[in-house]
Amino acid sequence: MGRMNHLTLVTATSVRVKSWSDHGELHRLVMGMFQSASLPGEPNEKRAASNILFRVDEAPTGKVLLIRSDIAPTNLPRGAQTKAVSWQMPHAGAAVRFRLTANAIRRARPVTPAVKRGVGISPVDDVADWVTNKLTGALDDVTLFSHDRSVVTSGKSALQLDVVDGYGLVRDPAALQSLLRVGVGRSKAFGCGLLTVARA
Structure with missing residues (x-):
């Protein structure tokens, strides 16, 4: 299992989204951020092969798209932030x-x-x-x-x-x-x- 994982924050103001309730649109938006990342796998397996996950969180400043992936996104909108974070797991019993x-x-x-x-x-x-x-x-x-x-x-x-x-x-x-x-x-x-x- 990879030692690093990538966390990306994308604010609503930095992307064009017609409807935040259309998660098909959000899926295309997120995968577009990896357009030039040379993701492994067949076209319909690329998300799973790189464990690309996302969710929409509500922040005081508005909606925020949180993305987690094995591979860093390569086509981020202006203002988006990505961090490579090592896996530092809490100990058993924590x-x-x-x-x-x-x-x-x-x-x-x-x-x-x-x-x-x-x-x-x-x-x-x-x-x-x-x-x-x-x-x-x-x-x-x-x-x-x-x-x-x-x-x-x-x-x-x-x-x-x-x-x-x-x-x-x-x-x-x-x-x-x-x-x-x-x-x-x-x-x-x-x-x-x-x-x-x-x-x-």
């Missing part, structure tokens, strides 16, 4: 607070040739249970203190966003690092899955 933007859904039946993808999925009512299960092995004693659910679009269909803030105790630093790097859950191409942590 208390941390976290934020996760996720697509908290549950599939009612498995995908088979007779069952189309997207059929039989439903929103999760108990988000705390869903988050705890997703973070199992990385964090113990997960407690949520904030949850906001909204519905945006992937450009083709409705997309449920669950933004959660919580606390937990580090169980396995390596498992936590893996989740920070590859993301949590589905729809990672559309602004879901990015997990961030800080010492509590």
